[in-house]
Amino acid sequence: MRSILLFSLMALCLFSCKQKPTQEAIILDISAVRPLTDANATPETAVLYNRMDSLLNVGIMLGHQDDLAYGHTWYNEPGHSDVLGVTGRYPAIFGWEIGHIELGAEYNLDSIYFDNMKRYIREVHHLGGINTISWHGDNILTGGNAWDCDTLTRVVASLLPDGQNHDKFLGWLDKVADFFWDLKDDNGQLIPVMFRLYHEHSGSWFWWGNKQCTPEEYKKLWMMTVEYLRDTRQVHNLLYAYSPNYVQSEAEYLERYPGNEYVDILGFDCYANGENDNTNPEKIAFQINEYKKNMTTNLAILTAVAEKSGKIPAVTESGMESIPYPFFFSDAVYNTIKDYKISYILFWRNAPDRPRHFYVPYPGGASEVDFRSFVAKPKMITLNAHK
Numbered sequence: 001m002r003s004i005l006l007f008s009l010m011a012l013c014l015f016s017c018k019q020k021p022t023q024e025a026i027i028l029d030i031s032a033v034r035p036l037t038d039a040n041a042t043p044e045t046a047v048l049y050n051r052m053d054s055l056l057n058v059g060i061m062l063g064h065q066d067d068l069a070y071g072h073t074w075y076n077e078p079g080h081s082d083v084l085g086v087t088g089r090y091p092a093i094f095g096w097e098i099g100h101i102e103l104g105a106e107y108n109l110d111s112i113y114f115d116n117m118k119r120y121i122r123e124v125h126h127l128g129g130i131n132t133i134s135w136h137g138d139n140i141l142t143g144g145n146a147w148d149c150d151t152l153t154r155v156v157a158s159l160l161p162d163g164q165n166h167d168k169f170l171g172w173l174d175k176v177a178d179f180f181w182d183l184k185d186d187n188g189q190l191i192p193v194m195f196r197l198y199h200e201h202s203g204s205w206f207w208w209g210n211k212q213c214t215p216e217e218y219k220k221l222w223m224m225t226v227e228y229l230r231d232t233r234q235v236h237n238l239l240y241a242y243s244p245n246y247v248q249s250e251a252e253y254l255e256r257y258p259g260n261e262y263v264d265i266l267g268f269d270c271y272a273n274g275e276n277d278n279t280n281p282e283k284i285a286f287q288i289n290e291y292k293k294n295m296t297t298n299l300a301i302l303t304a305v306a307e308k309s310g311k312i313p314a315v316t317e318s319g320m321e322s323i324p325y326p327f328f329f330s331d332a333v334y335n336t337i338k339d340y341k342i343s344y345i346l347f348w349r350n351a352p353d354r355p356r357h358f359y360v361p362y363p364g365g366a367s368e369v370d371f372r373s374f375v376a377k378p379k380m381i382t383l384n385a386h387k
């Protein structure tokens with residue numbers, strides 16, 4: 001246990017925050033870990049949860065999707081990162097996507113080879129960072145992607161124990177389990193990760209959305225997935241994250257919540273909506289005002305639910321495509337999140353093949369100065385570039 005504590009302390013020291021805590025303040029007491037979804041979670045997974053819990057009293061971790069895999073104009077260049085290139089530091093949270101793992105494909109739906117993704121996850125772990133994983137699995141009924149979501153196509157019902165695709169879906173979950181079983185560090189220890197299941201379910205753009213299944217069907221799918229991975233496949237290196245799209249009330253937030261015993265992390269996704277028009281100041285101003293309003297409403301809901309349930313709160317996806325508002329990070333984001341105790345905020349990806357599809361600045365691009373100002377804010381936590 002002492003070695004686990006020392007590892008946790010060492011990893012915590014890799015983070016950077018302007019308001020530096022004392023060493024005594026960040027030493028972790030493993031006995032204080034709250035009950036996890038997995039009672040047999042690996043010690044490293046319990047450490048990860050308690051580490052995130054402790055950091056709630058320090059600041060808010062910066063996250064970025066696919067940060068090591070590619071950026072605005074590059075792909076799979078070792079050590080490269082748009083966040084690093086702009087700020088001199090890596091993000092603390094790294095998001096990954098395993099869509100198409102269920103098909104046995106070599107690479108995911110964003111063209112990252114799974115072997116490379118496993119290497120990136122190991123690199124993040126070695127640096128002391130934290131990995132979070134989402135899964136945009138295909139539509140098992142139609143063969144389309146996760147966004148193939150006609151409301152008459154009852155995909156979720158077909159996956160449940162009495163459904164026609166139940167056994168096939170368990171085969172998909174086997175491939176997911178195999179991926180998690182293959183996440184091991186240099187010593188052969190399983191790397192703990194967050195697994196963000198069936199997200200943005202309060203919307204209707206995925207086959208698991210609120211118009212595609214009933215609340216009870218959604219809950220059964222969630223519980224079945226957790227129980228299969230945890231109990232049947234004995235995957236014990238996961239923290240489970242629940243994240244609807246932004247909502248209007250606590251009741252809506254909890255409508256499809258599977259229960260405290262099936263969730264470790266609470267979050268929500270919130271973007272400055274729409275295809276952003278860089279040339280229309282009125283439209284940009286409207287988007288920013290709506291973003292601030294939705295973020296504020298959902299931060300209040302999230303932190304209230306987290307306090308009552310004993311879970312860790314986070315903004316699990318966010319951003320503004322192509323960042324047309326020059327003070328997006330220092331104003332719209334920081335001034336909205338700074339008064340709330342949340343674990344992290346994860347900004348979406350910088351696609352190398354879509355020039356306007358980026359959510360953090362890249363070297364030489366717009367909003368560099370504002371992003372550096374944001375990252376330097378007292379409450380923002382990043383990761384040192386070198387161990």
